[in-house]
Amino acid sequence: MLRFIGRRLLQMIPILLVVAVIIFTLMELVPGDPVRIMLGDFATEAQVEEERERLGLNRPFLERFWEFIKGAVQLDFGVSYITKTSVSDELIERFPRTLKLALLSICVSALFGIPIGILCAIKANKLPDRIALVLTLLCNSMPSFWLALLLVLLFSVNLNWLPSGGIGGAQYYVLPVISSSIGSIAGIARQTRASMLEVIRADYITTAKSKGLSQKAVILKHALGNALIPIITVIGGQFSFLMGGTTIVESVYSFPGLGLYIISGINNRDYPIVRGGVLYIAFTFSFIMLLIDIIYAFVDPRIRSQYSGKKKKKSKEAEAAA
Amino acid sequence: MAGNSENLLSIRDLKVEYSSGGKIINAVNGVTLDLPKGGALGLVGETGAGKTTIAKAILQILPDHATRSVTGEIFFEDRDLLKTPEEELQKIRGGDISMVFQDPMTALNPIMTVGDQIAEGIHLHQNKTKTEARQEAIRMLETVGISADRVDEYPYQFSGGMKQRVVIAIALACAPQLLIADEPTTALDVTIQAQVLDLIRNLKESQDTSLILITHDLGVVAEICDHVAVIYAGEVVERGTLEEIFDHPTHPYTVGLFGAIPELHKKVDRLSPIAGLPPDPTDLPQGCYFAPRCPRATKACAEKHPSVKHLGGTHYALCDQI
Structure with a gap:
């Protein structure tokens, strides 16, 4: 490994x-x-x-x-043409904010998306499933900038509960997290539903039922684990997208994250920012894909054996020789 | 109406309908069967005759998404399983009745160790701690002829025959009163078939388990069973003791089945199969379901559904021409 x-x-x-x-x-x-x-x-x-x-x-x-x-x-991407500040310093300063926003959003998405998907799969083609399918389709196709503006209008302008933008305490994260999660929740829920439906009809689920396990145990212990691989893929893809900085959401909430920085660099033809930003995105993307592959190995012993297979075989051969 | 107290299992007029693509599939059409305590009943019939559906109906593990209706009575020790609430059924499944599935390649959860899969049922039904259940699982593995040090391996590390042994170990882990074996040898090669059958027979004798063996192999039935029911198009066309059926096959379909077995000491150029195909379960004939293929069918057979004839002892046949 x-x-x-x-x-x-x-x-x-x-x-x-x-x-x-x-x-x-x-x-x-x-x-x-x-x-x-x-x-x-x-x-x-x-x-x-x-x-x-x-x-x-x-x-x-x-x-x-x-x-x-x-x-x-040397991780030195030069100095911005416009602001005359070091691109690396700026990336490092903004990285924790985007990381926090991305982590919060992906956790919220998974915490809602996976259970919704499981419920849909259990109630497949019945009323709750149909309602959820329509809702997820709506959430998936709703442009995030539009949703973000609506949220600002409701919670900041009309109700005055939450700040409309900037950074500060936890309250500044609420609306950006909601805006960037809604679409992901829908995507994860749909993937979970599809993948669970396939697994639920597998023979080993019938075996699990025939042992006398409750439906809850069958679903959570036997079905979910086997349905997890495609779900992890979707979550990983969305997480790496979020780590690139959700440009639109960051713009609407004037959230000083990486997305806003990179987009300003592109608009101004500020080459050092664009180069540094794109390399950062490429790096986080590859890194998250690596993390996903490692998680696969934890979830599925067959994948795990591919990584450690050679070593194990060798040690077995050594045993046999001895 | 309670079942005869000598019988462990009594099925009365069981009907199962599936729905698929808007069509109604009549999978089981009024099956009546008895299994005496300690007995071994062979369910014989062609692919698609409804044998597996009968087995899954007993355990109430028919696929939710496709099952349209289940009617009739299935008495297991004087309680009707079709009227038993789900929580009670969970205690019966795996505890009192368990099942060995047809395809060992897909019947095991690929991401759980075989030890955990065997121990799960023991932990659930026998009030044992996880450690005790694991010890018991190891003992079961050894009983089916797999060495104890493989307890933490995953199904993909086992061959087909060994997987079927694991499936049998799961089914027998809680010493059930009734074991349903659904074509336990169909997916295995011939040399392994004999081993698995011996295993089932030995375990049945040592644990005093009653058995329902589903197969299309009459040789296997003759070896293991003491009662036989011949299933055709979701109906029992003939049932009785092994001797009654094998020595006096009466229903034209049963006669045809025996005729289709090649005899080793005679030199024959061609096998003599039963001509034609089983009827379409979405569109069953009005009269006798076997009439279109029956060499003895008359005009009346195609119009009127036959009634059950008592042929003495426990021998019954569904035919008007005998």
Whole structure:
């Protein structure tokens, strides 16, 4: 297992390198000039040229790329063109906030989504299931910015219960967490329902019933464990999406997380922010996928045996030889 | 009307309907059966005749999503299982009545150790601690011929025959009064079949368990059972003791079944199967269900459903031409 984790961590290096090449090249190709954006429409050609020289934008492509890679391996993504602050420092400062928001949202989503999905599967095609299906479809297709605005309107403007944005105590997290969870709850509930329905009809569930177990024990002990793999996949995907910063939700609530930072970098053609941000997203994504694979191994002994299979076989052979 | 006290199990006029895609499937159509205490009853019939449905109806583990209605009476020790509340049934399942399933490949939970799967029922029914239940599970494993050190292994680490032994160990763990074995050897290769049958027979004798053996193999019935019921299109077409059925097969279908067995000492070019196919359970014929395939059918057979004839002793047949 440790060897597997080590190998996967090493595999991340080429992945991140490829991402770095792509993002660096793409940013060269997209229209829009950071200097023009910085200096505004009334800057003279000479001023623009001077600024380009100062930022090093006139140097050849490969030279600048090399500079970028050299910095990136030391986790130094340079200085923002606009704010003149270190991108790394800014990412590090914002990371805990986004992490907190993402963790809270994914926990809320799983805590509601999985039980709703299980109930739907048990009551499949009966009234509660149908109602839940319609509701989840609604939640899934509701744009999060629209929901976020409605929530602000209700809880901040009309009822004045919760702050409409910014950061501070726990109350500042309530609305952003709700906004980014609703869609995930629906997604997780639907996946749980589908996956449970498949498992509930399996022969080993009949075996479990024939032992005299209660329905609760059959569902929680025998069915859920076997239905978990696709559910974990969905949760992992949603978590890595949230870790990239839920841009829309962060914008609506002026939540100073990573999403807002990266989107401002893209709008301003602030290359260092975009590069640093995208590399961060690529890294968290690969890291979460690795975590998911490790969780798979805990859930399913057959997957676990693939990781430790070779070692075990070797030790058995050694036993046989001795 | 209570069942005869000499009988452990009495089924009266059992009917089971499934629904699938808007169609009603008449899986079991008025089955009446008796199983004396300590007896071994063989249910014989073609695939789809309703044998497994009868077994699952006894344990009340028919699939919820497909079952439309279950009517009739199933007396087990003077209580009608169809009228017994679910909590009571949970005590009976696995405790008093247990079942060995057809396909050992899918009958075990893939993510639970075999030891835990055996111990679960023991812990549930026999008021034993988890440790005691585990000890008992190890003893059961050894009883079915699997060494104790494999107790913490998972089903994927076992071969088909060994999985079926584990399934049998689960079923016999609580020393049930009635064991229902649903084609326990169908999915196994021939050399393993004999071992598994020997195992069932030995355990039946040593634990004084009554047995219902579902099979389409008349040879297996002759070896293990003392009573036989021949099932066709969800009906018992002939039942009696082993001698009554094997020495005096009376119903044309039973006669056909025996005719279809090749005899080793005679050289035959072709087997003599029963011509035609079983009727469509969504659209059963008006008269005798076997009439379209029956060599002795008359015009009346196709119009009027036959009545049960008593042929002496415990020998009954459902035919108007005898």
